[in-house]
Amino acid sequence: MRLLVVEDEIRLARALRRGLAADGFVVDIAVTGPAGLAAARDGSYDALLLDVMLPQMSGYDVVRTLRAEENHVPVLILSAKDGVHDQADGLDLGADDYLVKPVSYVLLLARLRAVLRRPRESRPPILSWGDVQLDPATHEVTMGAEPVALTPREYALLEYLLRHPDRVVTKIELLDHVWDLGDRDSNTVEVYVGYLRRKLGPDLVETVRGAGYRLGSTAAFGG
Numbered sequence: 001m002r003l004l005v006v007e008d009e010i011r012l013a014r015a016l017r018r019g020l021a022a023d024g025f026v027v028d029i030a031v032t033g034p035a036g037l038a039a040a041r042d043g044s045y046d047a048l049l050l051d052v053m054l055p056q057m058s059g060y061d062v063v064r065t066l067r068a069e070e071n072h073v074p075v076l077i078l079s080a081k082d083g084v085h086d087q088a089d090g091l092d093l094g095a096d097d098y099l100v101k102p103v104s105y106v107l108l109l110a111r112l113r114a115v116l117r118r119p120r121e122s123r124p125p126i127l128s129w130g131d132v133q134l135d136p137a138t139h140e141v142t143m144g145a146e147p148v149a150l151t152p153r154e155y156a157l158l159e160y161l162l163r164h165p166d167r168v169v170t171k172i173e174l175l176d177h178v179w180d181l182g183d184r185d186s187n188t189v190e191v192y193v194g195y196l197r198r199k200l201g202p203d204l205v206e207t208v209r210g211a212g213y214r215l216g217s218t219a220a221f222g223g
Contacts, residue, residue: 001025001026001046002025002026002027002044002045002159003020003025003026003046004027004030004039004047004048004049005020005028005030005049006031006033006036006051006054006062007031007049007050007051008053009051010031013031016049019105023109024152026156026177028176028177031054032056032057033054033056033058033059034056034057036048036054036062037066040071042163045073046073046074046116047075047112048073050062050075050077050095051078051079052079052086052090053080059077059090060089060090063075063095064094067094074096074118075097076099076112077095077097077098078099078103079098079100079101080100081100097115099111127159127162129162129165129204131143132204134158134159134162136159139155141158143200143201148200150199151195153192154192154195157178157189157192157196158196161205161213161215162215168208168213169213170211170212171190171212171213174212175189203216203217204216
């Protein structure tokens with residue numbers, strides 16, 4: 001699952017990303033309110049971990065704006081503001097849960113999983129490229145009518161490429177969004193691109209020399 005951590009204390013944000021990545025999540029970081037709002041709007045995240053006191057735009061305003069736009073991505077607020085009225089404000093604006101810093105990582109993870117178990121009000125759209133389809137709601141991948149078994153890392157790589165279909169994606173970008181901070185070997189990207197090509201066809205991912213990767217022509221898949 002993909003998470004967005006919106007937190008301006010960068011050491012805390014990175015610590016959260018390390019811990020959550022170790023528990024199987026793919027985590028992106030935004031450090032301002034507007035950046036978090038822009039990222040949340042693209043619909044690629046299963047949940048947001050959101051600070052309240054953010055530069056340029058508060059976490060309260062981020063939640064308020066998302067809900068006004070009928071964006072129902074689950075939001076778990078993490079804040080040093082510990083007053084009961086602060087917590088009530090966050091929940092009344094549309095947050096799904098509110099935790100006060102500092103918080104135990106074990107409790108945070110349990111509350112996050114509880115939020116993720118709740119039914120979503122809207123189903124995320126199926127991503128497709130030619131005959132390849134990826135369903136973010138069920139994490140199922142098919143080619144034609146046939147299911148394709150992917151590892152979690154292969155799935156995350158394919159999902160990122162499908163969410164950015166009209167541009168070249170660099171190796172560094174893929175390492176940042178699909179791999180955790182401890183694995184910075186660009187050769188790893190090449191290896192996993194090779195795995196996808198073997199499972200979904202050699203023309204799925206095109207190498208752009210010196211730049212990165214992009215999805216191949218849909219004509220190769222009959223699309």
